[in-house]
């Protein structure tokens with residue numbers, strides 16, 4: 461067994477050295493597909509984690525006011541809110557403040573800002589609860605109030621819950637997930653094809669040797685093994701690339717995101733380990749599928 | 762050991778390479794298969810290696826009909842039927858030792874066996890002093906001896922040689938055939954296809970002569986013949 465393993469290893473590596481450029485390309489594309497897979501998986505996982513985190517933690521609802529209410533009406537609403545026992549604090553943001561904040565947020569997009577005529581933004585109250593579970597109760601009481609504007613699309617009072625933001629994040633993550641999946645599958649197919657080409661080249665450059673092996677009674681599996689290992693090795697290196705980039709992404713982006721979200725644990729060590737394992741398995745699958753494809757055609761049983 | 766029963770091999774283009782060949786070769790026999798180029802000698806050998814299938818008729822080795830051997834079992838047949846060719850078929854990037862040990866590695870033999878068998882068989886063919894040489898550093902005769910060593914290192918009961926002296930100068934040819942004779946003396950059946958008249962006449966073995974795929978003569982202790 462020991463002698464056999466050394467034999468296979470020797471055969472695989474020397475063949476890879478001979479087809480350096482192609483092997484490199486195959487590894488890179490395999491790596492790229494696994495990098496995308498790793499990055500997308502981690503982003504989606506972090507996005508979902510962030511969404512639940514926000515859902516659980518954010519205790520603030522926003523209510524938007526009609527433009528034509530008087531100061532008295534506004535103040536009456538404010539004191540109505542303040543009297544509720546569930547409410548911790550209320551902040552008023554006037555139309556002007558809202559516009560300034562909006563301009564600050566989109567200061568890079570001067571074109572868009574130029575389009576704005578007058579001040580389309582409503583004034584609003586930001587209401588913080590003593591606990592997020594009061595969000596709905598407070599909102600339902602506010603739904604009766606005339607001062608609050610009505611959403612022309614839904615016909616309901618314009619009250620924004622943190623869930624609305626969350627759902628937006630979730631829509632984004634599921635879009636990323638879907639697009640990512642398509643891209644990963646496309647790259648995966650190209651990777652299998654490239655591995656298959658390198659193995660085909662390797663078979664071709666050793667066809668004389670293969671003929672002699674058959675002559676002296678090597679079984680087909682014995683002949684195939686080094687090629688199989690070559691493909692698996694390419695897939696494995698691709699997976700290592702995918703893992704490295706995923707980890708870089710984790711330390712560079714996710715940890716910062718976690719810090720921003722009150723040190724929430726969005727991506728756990730267990731998840732990273734699982735992701736790495738999955739990347740290795742898929743890398744090996746890509747490699748062996750590529751080899752098998754080449755071998756099925758060029759070394760017939 | 763080897764039986765051909767009414768074997769016909771027709772290649773594409775209606776070429777009758779072998780035509781109704783029936784023949785028995787016993788254990789430990791040494792047979793010269795003679796005939797001009799195109800008479801069907803190589804086809805005869807390919808049928809024994811199951812590189813080709815007969816169009817009709819049966820080929821037996823040790824009472825096994827080769828048609829019954831499944832494709833995946835062909836490698837095990839090849840381990841029992843050693844083979845040597847005119848062009849040696851050595852691997853240029855491997856040394857003499859490696860070319861021979863290769864045949865054992867490929868069949869999954871343990872290292873200890875390889876380390877005993879290979880020097881032994883290279884001693885038998887008289888190349889103990891050239892273990893580390895590469896094929897292109899050797900004469901044709903020496904290369905053919907490496908090739909014979911490789912074919913014999915598995916101790917096959919049958920050794921086939923297709924024009925083994927075709928690329929070798931006459932004096933070396935005699936050495937090669939003497940080597941095959943020694944291998945035959947260890948109990949291995951040897952079939953040598955050749956159209957080298959002098960060799961055949963010198964060794965006085967059984968001669969089977971083919972012409973257009975038919976056996977036209979089968980003679981114990983024969984000579985090449987005069988009809989050619």
Ligand SMILES: Nc1ncnc2c1ncn2[C@@H]1O[C@H](COP(=O)(O)OP(=O)(O)O)[C@@H](O)[C@H]1O
Pocket residue numbers: 772773776777778796797798799800801802803804805
């Ligand atoms: N693969 C093949 N396809 C078609 N014809 C072949 C093939 N191999 C051999 N032949 C033909 O079969 C005949 C016998 O060839 P062969 O067995 O090689 O004879 P020999 O070895 O005695 O020269 C020849 O006419 C040859 O051209």
Ligand SMILES: [Mg+2]
Pocket residue numbers: 802803804923
């Ligand atoms: Mg021939």
